[in-house]
Amino acid sequence: MKNATTIREGYQPLAAVAACATNLTDFASHGLHFKRQLLQHLLDHSVESVMITDVNGIIERVNSAFTEITGYTAEEVVGKTPNVVQSSRHAPEFYQQMWQELAKTGTWNGQVWNRRKTGEVYLQWLSINTLTDEADQVTHRVAIGHDLTALKSTRNGRSLFTFNDPLTQLGNRQLLTSRLDQALAEAERNNIGIGLMVVDIGRFRQINEQLGLAWGDDILRQQARTLQAAVDEADTLVRLQGDMFAILRHSRAQDSAMAQLADKLLGLMSQPIILADNNVVSLQPSIGIAIYPRDATDNAGLLQAAEHAHSMAKRAGRNRFQFVDQRQHDLHHRELLIEHSLHHVLNTMLGEGLSLFYQPQVRPTDGKVMALEALLRWQHPKLGPLSPAEFIPVAEQSAQSVRLDRWVIEQVCMQVALWQQRYSQVPVVSVNLSGQQFSEKDFADWLLACVKRAGITPQSIKLEVTETSMMAHRERSVAMLGQLRELGFKISLDDFGTGYSALACLHQFPLDELKIDRSFMVEASQNARAFLLLKTIVKLAQELSLNLVVEGVEEQAQLDLLANFGPLMVQGYFYHRPMPVIDVAKILDLG
Incomplete structure (x- = not known):
C-alpha cells in the first residue's frame, strides 16, 4: 500500500x-x-x-x-x-x-x-x-x-493492488497486511487491543492426495463460507495460503472473547463434510491466537506470533487453539534471529563473529598433545556469545549445517597449513561433521580439493561423526566414510555411549578412533557397573584396533580410573580448556 x-x-x-x-x-x-x-x-x-x-x-x-x-x-x-x-x-x-x-x-x-x-x-x-x-x-x-x-490508476484503469483470493473470494495476505497496519495504528492511538488468529482446516494435504485437487478446492470454499458466517461483520477474514486463513479482530480482542470465537470455529470446522459422491471428510483444524500489544507491537511480529501459536497447536495434537506462549515465542524469535544471522554470515563469506578454538587431546602417560579438536564459537552482534549447543541445532534445522561445516573445514585447513610452515610436528586436527554431509555426493571430492588448496595432506585432518548420525544414515555413511578413509582422512566416532550404542555394529563402520562421551565418563566415576561397561568398551576398541579418546576428564580421580586401561588419549579441563589460536601456538612451541 x-x-x-x-x-x-x-x-x-x-x-x-x-x-x-x-x-x-x-x-x-x-x-x-x-x-x-x-x-x-x-x-x-x-x-x-x-x-x-x-x-x-x-x-x-x-x-x-x-x-x-x-x-x-x-x-x-x-x-x-x-x-x-x-x-x-x-x-x-x-x-x-x-x-x-x-x-x-x-x-x-x-x-x-x-x-x-x-x-x-x-x-x-x-x-x-x-x-x-x-x-x-x-x-x-x-x-x-x-x-x-x-485503488485504481486513472491513467490505465488497471488495479494497482489485488486484495482478492480468487478461489474463496475472501481477501488475501496483502489485504491482511493493509488492514493490520490500519488496525495497529488505531489501536495505538486509542490504547486498545486487537487480536489475530491463524487457522488451518487440517488434513488438507491428505485430502488433495486422496480425493484430488478439485475436491480440495471445493472443501476450501466450503470452509471459507463457514468462517465467513461465523466471524463478526467487523472482523477481517482472509486466506493466507493453502488451507490457512487469518482473522483480524478489531475489537473485543480480550483473551476470553478470542477463546470463545476459537472454540466456536473449531466446533464448526471439525464437522464432517459430505461431498457430492457421498464421501465424508472429517477435518482437524488448528488455531493460533496473538494479541496486540501483549504478544507483538508491529505487523510482521503479530503475524509471526500468531503463526507460531498455530504451529504449537498443531504439535499439541490438532483440533485445538493455542495462545502465544511468551517463553516459547521468545525462544522461537531467538532461533529465527540466529537462523537469519547465520545465513547472512555464511553468505558474506567473511564468517563475521565466527571463530575457532582448539582443545588438545593428550596422552596421559607423558602429557604429550596428540591431536587437536576444532571447536566453533560465535560472538553474535546482538545476542553476544552463543554456545554451539544452541546455534548448531538451528543450523541443522535450517539446512545450513553443510555450509557451516565447510566454512570450518576451510579455516582449519588454512590454519594447519600455517602451523606446518612454522613447526616441524603438528598434531592431527579433528573437525565435526553434521549428518547432513552424508547427503552431499560431492563432499569427498570437495574435501580433497580443499586440503590440496591449502597445501596439506588428508592425514592432517580427522573427521568426527556422531554415533547417532552414522546410524541414521547407515548405508550412505559407510560408503562415504570408507571413501574418505581410503583418501587418507582419519575417521573418529564421536559421543559414543549417548546414542544407539550398537557395539556389534562397530566393526561394520570404517573407523580409526572411538571417542567416549563425557557423560559416560562421569557416570563411570560414580557407578561400579558403569565403570565395568567402560572397561569393556575400551577392551573392545583395542581388539578392533581403534584408537581411544575419553572425553570429560576434569579431575585426577577420573584420570586414575583410566590408569590400567592401556594406551589412550584424554580430552578435558584437567589438561586443557578450548583455547584460541594464539594459545595453541604456545603448546606447539613446547612440542
Missing part, C-alpha cells in the same frame, strides 16, 4: 474544491459563475468521493464517485448524516477524537473503515476540511475520500 504521504498527493486536484470556494455560502448564492463551473467539473469528474455537509453534519450534496464507491445515490443520503456509511469497526472514541481535531484545526486526515450499501466494509483514506463564512463561522464541511481497497 502507498504510504500516507503518497496517497495524499493524489488528492491535490480536489484540494481545489476548498481553494476555489473558501466560502460555500458565497459560492451558492453570490459566487462567480466560473467558480460554480469549476467546482461542478471537479465534482463530476473526480475519482474521489465527495460529501458536503452543513454545520450540523446533514448531507447536502455528494458526487457521482460517492455513488460509485458506496452504492448510495444522492437521493438516498441527502438529508441524512454520514452515519449512513459508518461501519462498526471503529470504537466511539475514534470518532470523538476525529471531531475534537476538526474543532481544533478545521481539518482531519486518516484511514477510515466505511460500509457500502451492500454491507461490505472497505478501507478509505478520508480528508475533511471545514468551510467558513466572512465572519469565520463554520458553514459546511467537505469530506473527500478514496477507496483504498480498489
Whole structure:
C-alpha cells in the first residue's frame, strides 16, 4: 500500500474544491459563475468521493464517485448524516477524537473503515476540511475520500493492488497486511487491543492426495463460507495460503472473547463434510491466537506470533487453539534471529563473529598433545556469545549445517597449513561433521580439493561423526566414510555411549578412533557397573584396533580410573580448556 504521504498527493486536484470556494455560502448564492463551473467539473469528474455537509453534519450534496464507491445515490443520503456509511469497526472514541481535531484545526486526515450499501466494509483514506463564512463561522464541511481497497490508476484503469483470493473470494495476505497496519495504528492511538488468529482446516494435504485437487478446492470454499458466517461483520477474514486463513479482530480482542470465537470455529470446522459422491471428510483444524500489544507491537511480529501459536497447536495434537506462549515465542524469535544471522554470515563469506578454538587431546602417560579438536564459537552482534549447543541445532534445522561445516573445514585447513610452515610436528586436527554431509555426493571430492588448496595432506585432518548420525544414515555413511578413509582422512566416532550404542555394529563402520562421551565418563566415576561397561568398551576398541579418546576428564580421580586401561588419549579441563589460536601456538612451541 502507498504510504500516507503518497496517497495524499493524489488528492491535490480536489484540494481545489476548498481553494476555489473558501466560502460555500458565497459560492451558492453570490459566487462567480466560473467558480460554480469549476467546482461542478471537479465534482463530476473526480475519482474521489465527495460529501458536503452543513454545520450540523446533514448531507447536502455528494458526487457521482460517492455513488460509485458506496452504492448510495444522492437521493438516498441527502438529508441524512454520514452515519449512513459508518461501519462498526471503529470504537466511539475514534470518532470523538476525529471531531475534537476538526474543532481544533478545521481539518482531519486518516484511514477510515466505511460500509457500502451492500454491507461490505472497505478501507478509505478520508480528508475533511471545514468551510467558513466572512465572519469565520463554520458553514459546511467537505469530506473527500478514496477507496483504498480498489485503488485504481486513472491513467490505465488497471488495479494497482489485488486484495482478492480468487478461489474463496475472501481477501488475501496483502489485504491482511493493509488492514493490520490500519488496525495497529488505531489501536495505538486509542490504547486498545486487537487480536489475530491463524487457522488451518487440517488434513488438507491428505485430502488433495486422496480425493484430488478439485475436491480440495471445493472443501476450501466450503470452509471459507463457514468462517465467513461465523466471524463478526467487523472482523477481517482472509486466506493466507493453502488451507490457512487469518482473522483480524478489531475489537473485543480480550483473551476470553478470542477463546470463545476459537472454540466456536473449531466446533464448526471439525464437522464432517459430505461431498457430492457421498464421501465424508472429517477435518482437524488448528488455531493460533496473538494479541496486540501483549504478544507483538508491529505487523510482521503479530503475524509471526500468531503463526507460531498455530504451529504449537498443531504439535499439541490438532483440533485445538493455542495462545502465544511468551517463553516459547521468545525462544522461537531467538532461533529465527540466529537462523537469519547465520545465513547472512555464511553468505558474506567473511564468517563475521565466527571463530575457532582448539582443545588438545593428550596422552596421559607423558602429557604429550596428540591431536587437536576444532571447536566453533560465535560472538553474535546482538545476542553476544552463543554456545554451539544452541546455534548448531538451528543450523541443522535450517539446512545450513553443510555450509557451516565447510566454512570450518576451510579455516582449519588454512590454519594447519600455517602451523606446518612454522613447526616441524603438528598434531592431527579433528573437525565435526553434521549428518547432513552424508547427503552431499560431492563432499569427498570437495574435501580433497580443499586440503590440496591449502597445501596439506588428508592425514592432517580427522573427521568426527556422531554415533547417532552414522546410524541414521547407515548405508550412505559407510560408503562415504570408507571413501574418505581410503583418501587418507582419519575417521573418529564421536559421543559414543549417548546414542544407539550398537557395539556389534562397530566393526561394520570404517573407523580409526572411538571417542567416549563425557557423560559416560562421569557416570563411570560414580557407578561400579558403569565403570565395568567402560572397561569393556575400551577392551573392545583395542581388539578392533581403534584408537581411544575419553572425553570429560576434569579431575585426577577420573584420570586414575583410566590408569590400567592401556594406551589412550584424554580430552578435558584437567589438561586443557578450548583455547584460541594464539594459545595453541604456545603448546606447539613446547612440542
